[in-house]
Amino acid sequence: MTNGEETQRRSQLIERLRLAVDGLEHSVGGFGTAILALALLVWLVIVAAACLIGIGLLLVPSALQAVRALANRERARLSRWGTVMIDPGEVPRGIRAALQDQTVRKDLGWVVLHVLSGISTGILSLSLPLYAVQDATFPLWWRLLPPGSEGPSIAYWPVNNWADALAIGLMGAGWLALSVVLLPGLARLQAWPGRQLLPLADDADLSLRIAHLTATRAAALDAHATELRRIERSLHDGTQNRLVAVTVLLGAARRAVTRNPDTAAEVLERAQDAAEQALAELRTVVRSIHPPVLADRGLEGALTGLARDCAVPCQVDIDLPGRCAASVEATAYFVVAEALTNVARHSGARNATVTVRRNGDRLLLRVTDDGKGGADEERGSGLTGIRRRVAAFDGRLTLTSPQGGPTTMEVELPCGL
Amino acid sequence: MRIVIAEDEPLLREGLALLLKAEGLEVAATVDSPGPFLEAIDRHKPDVAIVDVRMPPTHTDEGIVAAVEARRRQPGLAVLVLSAYVEQAFAAELFAGSAKSVGYLLKERVGRVETFLAALHRVAEGGTAIDPEVISQLLTQTRPDSGLEQLSGRERDVLELMAEGLGNTAIADRLVVTGNAVHKHIRNIFAKLGLPPDDMADRRVTAVLRYLEQTQRRP
Numbered sequence: 118m119t120n121g122e123e124t125q126r127r128s129q130l131i132e133r134l135r136l137a138v139d140g141l142e143h144s145v146g147g148f149g150t151a152i153l154a155l156a157l158l159v160w161l162v163i164v165a166a167a168c169l170i171g172i173g174l175l176l177v178p179s180a181l182q183a184v185r186a187l188a189n190r191e192r193a194r195l196s197r198w199g200t201v202m203i204d205p206g207e208v209p210r211g212i213r214a215a216l217q218d219q220t221v222r223k224d225l226g227w228v229v230l231h232v233l234s235g236i237s238t239g240i241l242s243l244s245l246p247l248y249a250v251q252d253a254t255f256p257l258w259w260r261l262l263p264p265g266s267e268g269p270s271i272a273y274w275p276v277n278n279w280a281d282a283l284a285i286g287l288m289g290a291g292w293l294a295l296s297v298v299l300l301p302g303l304a305r306l307q308a309w310p311g312r313q314l315l316p317l318a319d320d321a322d323l324s325l326r327i328a329h330l331t332a333t334r335a336a337a338l339d340a341h342a343t344e345l346r347r348i349e350r351s352l353h354d355g356t357q358n359r360l361v362a363v364t365v366l367l368g369a370a371r372r373a374v375t376r377n378p379d380t381a382a383e384v385l386e387r388a389q390d391a392a393e394q395a396l397a398e399l400r401t402v403v404r405s406i407h408p409p410v411l412a413d414r415g416l417e418g419a420l421t422g423l424a425r426d427c428a429v430p431c432q433v434d435i436d437l438p439g440r441c442a443a444s445v446e447a448t449a450y451f452v453v454a455e456a457l458t459n460v461a462r463h464s465g466a467r468n469a470t471v472t473v474r475r476n477g478d479r480l481l482l483r484v485t486d487d488g489k490g491g492a493d494e495e496r497g498s499g500l501t502g503i504r505r506r507v508a509a510f511d512g513r514l515t516l517t518s519p520q521g522g523p524t525t526m527e528v529e530l531p532c533g534l
Numbered sequence: 535m536r537i538v539i540a541e542d543e544p545l546l547r548e549g550l551a552l553l554l555k556a557e558g559l560e561v562a563a564t565v566d567s568p569g570p571f572l573e574a575i576d577r578h579k580p581d582v583a584i585v586d587v588r589m590p591p592t593h594t595d596e597g598i599v600a601a602v603e604a605r606r607r608q609p610g611l612a613v614l615v616l617s618a619y620v621e622q623a624f625a626a627e628l629f630a631g632s633a634k635s636v637g638y639l640l641k642e643r644v645g646r647v648e649t650f651l652a653a654l655h656r657v658a659e660g661g662t663a664i665d666p667e668v669i670s671q672l673l674t675q676t677r678p679d680s681g682l683e684q685l686s687g688r689e690r691d692v693l694e695l696m697a698e699g700l701g702n703t704a705i706a707d708r709l710v711v712t713g714n715a716v717h718k719h720i721r722n723i724f725a726k727l728g729l730p731p732d733d734m735a736d737r738r739v740t741a742v743l744r745y746l747e748q749t750q751r752r753p
Contacts, residue, residue, distance in 0.1 A: 353588070353619070354588070354593065357618050357641075358543040359545065361546055361641040362543065362545035362546040362549050363645075364642050364645025365549040365644045365645050366552075368647040368650070369549065369552055372553075372556060372557070373556065380556075384552070387549070391545050394545075
């Protein structure tokens with residue numbers, strides 16, 4: 118086998134593993150909404166029963182709103198990972214109108230189907246990798262069990278010797294293979310009722326889509342204005358002030374030349390320092406607007422460059438189909454640059470990893486390091502700046518940094534229209 | 535002359551202090567935010583306060599508010615406000631009470647030490663100093679009914695210099711004309727702006743302030 122083929126096979130294998138892990142993640146999320154759906158279904162049955170004696174009618178509107186809320190939660194969840202689904206508006210007023218509404222009926226149908234498919238596929242998706250781990254590690258701990266105990270997972274026979282234990286260990290490998298093959302499909306199967314029932318009818322979809330686009334566009338413009346304000350602020354408070362200081366110091370130096378030439382050199386040196394600071398800040402501001410490297414080499418190339426220049430050895434794992442809006446890429450670049458600066462300065466880490474993924478219309482960034490942790494936003498690190506910039510884009514930042522490490526920063530950004 | 539400086543940018547604060555000390559002026563205190571500034575005013579009773587417009591916490595108009603408050607606490611305190619850019623609303627707020635002993639200058643003017651010191655002394659002696667940039671913005675942005683558009687080019691030049699706080703002789707020197715000519719221009723300006731012909735000294739300032747007020751009242 119040639120080297121090239123081997124590399125290709127390896128990358129295919131990694132890709133399959135990644136799909137399986139993604140599938141597991143989605144199934145767990147779906148399992149969560151399915152549990153909520155089960156509770157809601159029980160409540161719906163109680164309300165329906167109460168309707169027979171009249172008082173239930175009072176509870177119908179709130180129950181239908183709960184259905185809508187849960188359906189919207191699922192829409193948002195599925196949107197993050199496939200075709201974007203728009204939330205429908207309010208549930209129609211009046212019980213009769215509401216029950217005749219197509220969307221309400223479909224939502225109700227989805228609740229029932231999701232309880233069935235969501236819970237069963239969820240349990241199956243969780244069991245497969247669990248069995249794989251249990252069985253594969255069995256040869257390591259079977260001797261701790263009382264002799265003659267049953268094996269783990271579906272091995273309901275007594276295990277008496279090493280051969281039995283090793284056989285079960287081999288079964289672990291089987292479970293693992295099965296997980297890799299089945300998990301992506303199980304996740305799709307679990308999402309199927311939602312994908313069928315939750316999208317809106319075409320005509321309803323269009324007007325809501327326009328409303329949605331208007332809102333996101335306004336948000337995008339808003340983010341743009343925030344960005345401009347940020348730039349204006351850093352120019353005013355940084356660069357301009359430094360340049361003013363330069364002129365003041367130059368003025369002082371000019372006076373000193375005629376009166377007290379000895380001090381002139383010192384004042385001039387201060388002026389030069391201030392001018393250099395102004396230049397450095399100007400560079401920072403320009404880089405923060407749109408780093409030139411982004412235009413030349415795209416986000417992937419730019420981030421790889423950042424990782425290469427980082428003082429701490431840094432792995433990069435980027436999988437990005439297509440490009441995002443320029444301002445989003447600039448923000449992503451800024452976030453990673455700041456995060457890596459923090460890693461190099463404060464963490465004492467020996468290794469860092471930058472992971473970038475695209476999930477539907479969201480860009481996901483993760484920067485982890487194996488340093489000493491305890492990163493604190495209050496203590497004036499670059500974290501406040503990162504948070505402010507991410508917030509301007511309606512993004513989300515999660516930071517976990519326990520004392521003793523490791524530190525993980527996760528940022529989620531909408532990719533723009 | 536005892537001076538208190540309120541400026542949050544350390545380089546500029548130290549630069550200013552250095553400059554003023556080199557000129558033999560007494561810098562009683564340098565502070566970086568409005569609270570300590572008012573304390574310093576109460577403690578040192580300075581002759582002049584030099585105040586940056588943008589200061590913590592919000593970096594908007596803290597300096598103006600603090601300057602107005604300082605003048606309320608110590609009537610007659612001369613205040614020279616420094617600003618990174620021209621904001622007419624701020625200027626109007628600052629000059630609203632009285633224009634005596636008040637100045638509003640762009641920060642970079644400090645580098646022209648001679649002009650800056652002249653403005654500082656003028657304000658300390660009860661005069662006014664308004665940045666040429668403020669004046670020229672006013673002149674380009676006035677309403678059609680303000681009377682300002684009736685001024686000739688030369689009269690505008692004279693008004694700008696008046697607003698900077700220059701006296702007739704200084705204006706004549708700058709424009710390279712005779713004192714008589716300047717006097718005539720000034721009479722014309724007052725007439726066109728509809729200012730009554732009494733109390734010469736105050737009218738000079740009024741001519742400028744009127745437009746500050748007008749721009750503030752504009753929607």
